[in-house]
Amino acid sequence: MKICPKCGKENSNNSEYCEFCGTKLSITEEDFKWVVIATTENQFEADIIKNLLEANGIDVMIKRPGAGIGGSAVLSNPLMGSAGAWNVHVAQIDMEKAEKLLDKENILEEEDNGTP
Numbered sequence: 001m002k003i004c005p006k007c008g009k010e011n012s013n014n015s016e017y018c019e020f021c022g023t024k025l026s027i028t029e030e031d032f033k034w035v036v037i038a039t040t041e042n043q044f045e046a047d048i049i050k051n052l053l054e055a056n057g058i059d060v061m062i063k064r065p066g067a068g069i070g071g072s073a074v075l076s077n078p079l080m081g082s083a084g085a086w087n088v089h090v091a092q093i094d095m096e097k098a099e100k101l102l103d104k105e106n107i108l109e110e111e112d113n114g115t116p
Contacts, residue, residue, distance in 0.1 A: 002026075006057075021057065024093055031093035034061060038088040038102065046086035049107060053090065058098050061089040 001010040002025045004018040011019050018025060040046045046062040053060045065087055090098045 022097055027093060031091065033092050034089040035092050035095055036087045037090050037095065037098050038107070039065075040086045040088065042084070043086055046088050049088045049102065052105065052107070053088075053098055053101065056097075056101055058090055058094045058101075062086055063089070 002013060002015060003010060004021060004023055004025060005027055006023040007018060007021040009018065009020045011025060015025055017023065024031060038046075038049055040049065043062070050060045050062050063086070065085055
């Protein structure tokens with residue numbers, strides 16, 4: 001039996017993914033690298049995506065591209081958060097699950113024709 005590293009449930013030896021939570025059963029260090037799943041126009045949109053993913057058991061990190069010392073308080077809006085691009089990151093291991101969830105909720109834009 002293979003034990004899932006995420007939910008701890010037993011799976012059959014020939015399973016590649018957990019039958020209960022969908023996590024890859026044989027994982028490597030590469031699986032835990034952060035990858036960008038979406039770029040939003042402001043912090044508010046990034047927070048919505050973050051909350052949706054976390055509610056479905058996916059670890060998420062949001063940050064501004066190139067953020068560092070310098071502050072962006074001038075670009076802040078009390079309702080929308082900081083203006084400007086925000087990247088939403090998930091672990092490589094959760095990328096497929098996150099993409100399916102965001103696609104199901106019509107959050108990811110269609111690449112081929114440019115429409116949401």
